[in-house]
Amino acid sequence: MIITKTENRVRTITFDRAQAMNAFNEALYAATSEALHDAAAEPDIAVVVLTGSGRAFCAGTDLQEMPERDTSVPYTEGARGFTRLMDTVIDFPKPMVCAVNGIGVGLGTTLLGFADLVFMSETARLKCPFTSLGIAPEAASTYLLPELVGRQNAAWILMSSQWITAEEARAMGLAWKVCAPEDVLPTAIRYAEQLAAQPIESLVAVKKAMRAPHVDDIRAALARENALIDELIGGPANVKALADFVAAKATPQEQ
Template identity: 50%
Template sequence: MGVDTLRIEDRDRVRTLTFDRPRAANAFDEALYLAVAAALDAAAGDAGVSVVLLTGTGGTFTAGTDLEEMAEIARAQAGGRATPETGKGFAALLDALTAFPKPLVAAVNGAGVGLGLTLLGHCDLVIMSERARLLAPFTSMGVAPEAAGSYLLPLRMGHQRAALALFTGRWITAEEAVESGLALRTCPHGELLETAHGLAAEIAAKPLPSLLATKRLITEAHRDGVRRAREREDAAFAELLRRDGAAEDVLARLD
């Protein structure tokens, strides 16, 4: 089951959500943002699901935000044509990630760019293919970090590793992600999904009330930090996109 941009599969009390826009490198447009948000909300309320596993189809985890759509949103905002619903998908996804009450596992099957990196800060466990790598392209694009990455990445990786990634936009290899603490382990590419699913199923076999309580205890200490980081990032991002020509700059700065 699923929608055109998202595949949804259940096995062993694990719900796998597969980003499925291969022609767009699994980039998030509004439809995918809203589909993943709705799927997380549905899994949160489904007593038959104990763990959610996120991955991408093909050779890419996700290229992050769909840049053509983001540029169009920036043009609409700069030109006063934005509606209250313009660009709400991103916020809906972040709300769903932040509130998700069950263990969340990521199987990073390929490149994770932008949101493909920052959403990992919201995951409880991250398994990466040996081929996978991550990139924070925000300064290269002339914008600011998002998805509470300015808070969660230093928390996971340490200040200097996170600052290096966010300031320089250098690629992070799978091995570097593990060394920094952002990921738990790497595995051969062909074994990734079964390895990640095996770990998720091991967790899902535990009593759900205990998993819910444990997840709450782990995340509660950081909930306010995530909320405040999102507010600061949203303000910085909006200010940068309000600049004259910002929409064109976003695309022009990309190689």
């Protein structure tokens, strides 16, 4: 599910479900949370870099699992892997760098709100498809994105379900640097190593101080979003969107 590599006090965590565009299923949620917990606990790890295998950074939550869920349980109560990952990234004490090697959809975009630095391939694109799925945003994106990119840019990203190019993401402030595809991970690691050369306790102190004014607001946004998702999921727009998704997936296999 993931590949980890450590060099020069930098732990690189690679999402490795390339056949599913690195979409999060319960197993990948658990593996990512565990890898981040391990990196936080290891005294010789200073910085974490998140990236994806294949042509995607992360295609969000695996929608193929949604129709199979137990509808008697509120979605956000059943999504234990997502809940644990959110707790993990909110509390992650060390610098977190994202190297967006390819498309980022849903959580593949909103996860960037928790990153301290974001590097994007010039061919990568981002999308928050929540409205097209008939649901509400997640991962505290209704708080984090306005903070990062401004209210109007955030409104467009979260409401339109349209693709955002790497250059648009950089201009908005969602990405820090845009690189050639072959350079995005090496560049991210190079900058991560510069951070990792500093005392870990100082890096942790800086992140703690920067994060402190926002933690309560992030958790409150996450709770509001979860309530709205539970309200909308299973509604007519969501049911139709999931049915269309499943049909589109099935069609090539039937031909």
